[in-house]
Amino acid sequence: MRRAPLSFGDGLITEEVSDLREDWMTRADQVLADEQIVSAVYEALAKRHPKSRGRGRPGAPAEVVHVMKQTRARIFRGDTRSEGKILSLFEPSTEIICEGKAGKPNEFGKMVKLQEAENQIVIDYEVYAQRPHDSELLIAAIETHQSMLGRAPRIVAADAAFYSAKNEVAAKAKGVKRVCIPNRSTKSIERRCEQKKRWFRNGQKWRTGCEGRISVAKRRHGLNRCRYKGEAGMKRWVGLGVIADNIVNIGRAMEKRTAP
Numbered sequence: 001m002r003r004a005p006l007s008f009g010d011g012l013i014t015e016e017v018s019d020l021r022e023d024w025m026t027r028a029d030q031v032l033a034d035e036q037i038v039s040a041v042y043e044a045l046a047k048r049h050p051k052s053r054g055r056g057r058p059g060a061p062a063e064v065v066h067v068m069k070q071t072r073a074r075i076f077r078g079d080t081r082s083e084g085k086i087l088s089l090f091e092p093s094t095e096i097i098c099e100g101k102a103g104k105p106n107e108f109g110k111m112v113k114l115q116e117a118e119n120q121i122v123i124d125y126e127v128y129a130q131r132p133h134d135s136e137l138l139i140a141a142i143e144t145h146q147s148m149l150g151r152a153p154r155i156v157a158a159d160a161a162f163y164s165a166k167n168e169v170a171a172k173a174k175g176v177k178r179v180c181i182p183n184r185s186t187k188s189i190e191r192r193c194e195q196k197k198r199w200f201r202n203g204q205k206w207r208t209g210c211e212g213r214i215s216v217a218k219r220r221h222g223l224n225r226c227r228y229k230g231e232a233g234m235k236r237w238v239g240l241g242v243i244a245d246n247i248v249n250i251g252r253a254m255e256k257r258t259a260p
Contacts, residue, residue, distance in 0.1 A: 033072075064089065093231055095131060110231075112238055114217070115141050116210050119253040122217075122242045123148045127235045134161035138181075139170050152176050155199075157207040160184045180204060217245045 067089065070082035087108055088094040097107045111131040115124040124144045138158060145153050152175030163181040171179045180203030182195055194200060218224045221241035226234045 091229070093129070097131065109226075110234060112223075113137060113141075114214055114242070115144065116213070117145065117149065117153070120213055120249045121246055121253075125238055125242045127231070127238055129231065134159075135164045135167060138162045138167045139174070142171055142174050142176060146174070154178065155180055155203055157181070157203040157210075159207065178203065180207070217241065220248075221245055 066084070067086050070085055073079040073082055086092050086094075087096065093110070094108050095110060097109060097111060098105065099107065101107075111128045113124070113126045113128070114122050117123045124141070138156070142152060142156065154176070155178040156171055156176050157180040160182045163183050168179050168181065178199060180200050182204065183191060186192065221244050223238060223241045226237045228234060228237045
């Protein structure tokens with residue numbers, strides 16, 4: 001029988017450094033184990049820097065205390081689900097984004113919505129403070145399209161995460177002629193035949209093209225990494241990238257119209 005090796009949180013570090021511990025280290029562990037003391041220190045330090053929770057470096061002491069608390073819980077107690085987990089001292093609002101990609105199963109940052117209309121023009125964008133479910137975004141996106149362009153879109157294309165029967169009914173009620181969102185879990189033969197029709201497949205091809213164009217915008221305008229600090233800085237960075245991308249695409253559309 002093979003003996004499983006000790007994991008990082010199973011006491012391996014404790015065994016290695018037990019002889020190196022001093023009295024003050026033991027006392028520090030006792031203080032950090034006291035939830036009331038840690039919470040009081042965290043709140044007090046945050047009050048000294050009112051914007052610390054959103055700006056990072058000015059409020060680093062408060063975040064450092066929280067990181068010490070969650071690190072100790074992870075290593076010595078095996079608790080990986082710390083409440084209010086901080087993933088970055090420089091950007092405390094950073095979230096874990098799980099898209100199911102083979103190469104990048106987990107990414108870190110904020111969810112950004114880019115809403116595209118004809119000629120690859122982005123008519124709306126948003127940086128979400130907390131990631132919503134995709135199905136919650138569809139109807140709001142249609143309403144934004146109506147307010148920006150004065151009419152409902154003829155066709156709406158999105159991936160399967162945006163699908164729900166309620167969304168499909170609501171979209172058609174708002175004037176959308178064709179809702180091109182696949183339902184992967186359907187057992188209806190009629191629905192499966194509908195999703196194989198040419199207009200549906202063409203709509204999904206257009207959506208796939210949108211994914212590629214988003215990747216181009218990220219590379220062209222540096223949207224894969226924000227150079228500003230804080231949530232306001234991230235919104236500014238994404239907004240400038242959207243403006244720059246729209247200038248390029250508007251120029252191309254105008255060139256096509258004036259071409260002989």
